[in-house]
Every structure is written in C-alpha cells, then in structure tokens.
Amino acid sequence: MRIQADNPSPMTLDGTNSYVLDSAGGSTALLIDPGPELAEHRSALLAAVGDRDLRGIILTHQHADHSEMLGSIEAWAPEVPVHAVLERFARHSEPVHDGQRISFGSAAEDVVEVIATPGHTADSISVLHGTTLYSGDTVLGRGTTVITHPEGSVGDYLNSLETLRSLVSVGRIETIEPAHGPRIENPAAVLDYYRTHRAERIEQVRQALAAGASGAEEVRDIVYRDVPDNVREAALQIVRAQLEYVSAD
Numbered sequence: 001m002r003i004q005a006d007n008p009s010p011m012t013l014d015g016t017n018s019y020v021l022d023s024a025g026g027s028t029a030l031l032i033d034p035g036p037e038l039a040e041h042r043s044a045l046l047a048a049v050g051d052r053d054l055r056g057i058i059l060t061h062q063h064a065d066h067s068e069m070l071g072s073i074e075a076w077a078p079e080v081p082v083h084a085v086l087e088r089f090a091r092h093s094e095p096v097h098d099g100q101r102i103s104f105g106s107a108a109e110d111v112v113e114v115i116a117t118p119g120h121t122a123d124s125i126s127v128l129h130g131t132t133l134y135s136g137d138t139v140l141g142r143g144t145t146v147i148t149h150p151e152g153s154v155g156d157y158l159n160s161l162e163t164l165r166s167l168v169s170v171g172r173i174e175t176i177e178p179a180h181g182p183r184i185e186n187p188a189a190v191l192d193y194y195r196t197h198r199a200e201r202i203e204q205v206r207q208a209l210a211a212g213a214s215g216a217e218e219v220r221d222i223v224y225r226d227v228p229d230n231v232r233e234a235a236l237q238i239v240r241a242q243l244e245y246v247s248a249d
C-alpha cells in the first residue's frame with residue numbers, strides 16, 4: 001500500500017511515498033519510510049496499518065522527507081524496531097547492512113532483503129520484497145536522482161546502479177516502487193537510462209573543465225544551464241559530487 005505525503009516540491013516530485021507491506025496472513029505489517037512530520041500523513045499511515053501488528057520500520061536513508069516522522073515515534077510506535085543504516089535512526093535494533101533479511105510475519109514470503117545502494121547518500125538502501133524493489137531515492141519514478149554532496153558519491157552511485165541492473169537481469173527485480181513518483185514497470189530500461197544519463201553528465205563536466213571552467217558554479221552554469229531556477233541549488237550539489245568523482249579518477 002502506497003501512502004503519499006502532501007509535501008510536493010521540485011525535489012520530492014508529487015511528495016514522499018511511504019509504503020505499508022501487508023504480511024501474507026494479514027495480521028502483521030512493515031512500514032518503509034515514515035516520511036515527513038505531517039499530521040494527515042501520520043493518520044494515513046496508521047489507518048493503512050489498521051489493527052495489524054506493525055513489526056518494523058525501515059528507513060531508506062537519512063533525508064528529512066523520509067525520516068522526519070521518526071522524531072515523534074514515541075507517540076505512535078514506541079516499541080517498533082527501526083531498521084536504518086545510521087546508528088542515530090536505528091531503534092530497538094542494530095544498524096542494518098547489505099544482504100540482511102528482515103522478517104515481518106510468519107509466512108515464508110513475509111521477509112524483505114536489504115540491498116545497500118549508496119550514492120544518493122552514503123546510507124541509502126533499497127528493500128527487496130518478492131520481485132518488487134522499494135528503491136528510496138536511488139531510483140525515482142520520474143527524472144533522475146540527485147547525488148547529494150557531501151553525503152553522496154558518484155562512484156558509489158554508479159556501482160549501485162550496476163548492482164540493481166544485475167538483479168534485474170537475473171529476474172530478481174521486476175518492479176520498482178520509488179519514494180517519489182509513480183511505479184516503474186520497466187526497470188531495465190530505466191536503469192539503463194540512468195547509467196547513460198550519469199555518464200553523459202560526467203563527460204559534460206570533464207568537457208567544461210577542459211574548456212577552462214573553474215569551480216562548481218561555473219561548471220553548473222555550463223552543464224546545467226537549462227535547469228529551472230528552483231533546482232539550481234540541487235544542480236550545484238550534483239556538480240560538486242561529480243567534480244569529486246572526476247578529480248579522483
């Protein structure tokens with residue numbers, strides 16, 4: 001079940017998608033990304049859980065539009081374990097790691113697997129349930145992901161796209177449910193586009209540097225000259241991440 005928060009913006013698209021996964025037996029549930037601290041969103045999440053026993057909460061990464069509501073967790077899920085990479089978000093549970101399996105019910109299919117997908121941020125994970133991947137901000141339903149700086153890394157991000165693409169190739173991922181935007185039914189094509197797009201941007205950054213651009217703002221004004229004003233700041237972050245990648249190369 002997807003519950004979209006009412007926090008639309010250029011960076012969150014239509015708003016943050018929280019997900020409530022129902023167990024096969026129907027008596028337990030798992031929540032992925034509580035989202036922003038909005039009263040209506042909290043009511044919608046709790047209504048989606050209903051009288052099921054909420055067995056766990058998984059945080060895909062640190063950003064406030066995913067994590068903020070954990071700040072009030074004492075008020076709405078005080079006993080529920082929170083699974084997160086960063087110690088400051090993990091609760092009643094050790095920080096999660098790649099390959100970890102988290103059970104949320106008694107049936108064999110009531111298990112998700114954590115897949116480390118750093119890049120957007122260092123602590124970004126995706127969550128695989130059956131053949132559906134809950135991708136957080138690693139893959140979005142529209143456009144492409146911003147690699148934040150300094151929390152993220154272009155090198156890590158390219159490796160994560162590779163990891164996901166391989167899982168699609170072997171049939172382990174068939175659908176992607178992103179934290180922003182609509183469901184992705186053609187993950188192979190989308191991941192291929194992401195890889196091509198990122199490689200093109202890196203090449204454009206190299207060319208801008210070769211042409212004499214110096215500093216992130218000058219590079220941004222060349223490579224991202226067509227972006228709308230409200231995402232110019234995000235473009236600057238991604239340029240900083242790309243400059244770090246290009247200079248380490």
Ligand SMILES: [Zn+2]
Pocket residue numbers: 061063120137
């Ligand atoms: Zn994010």
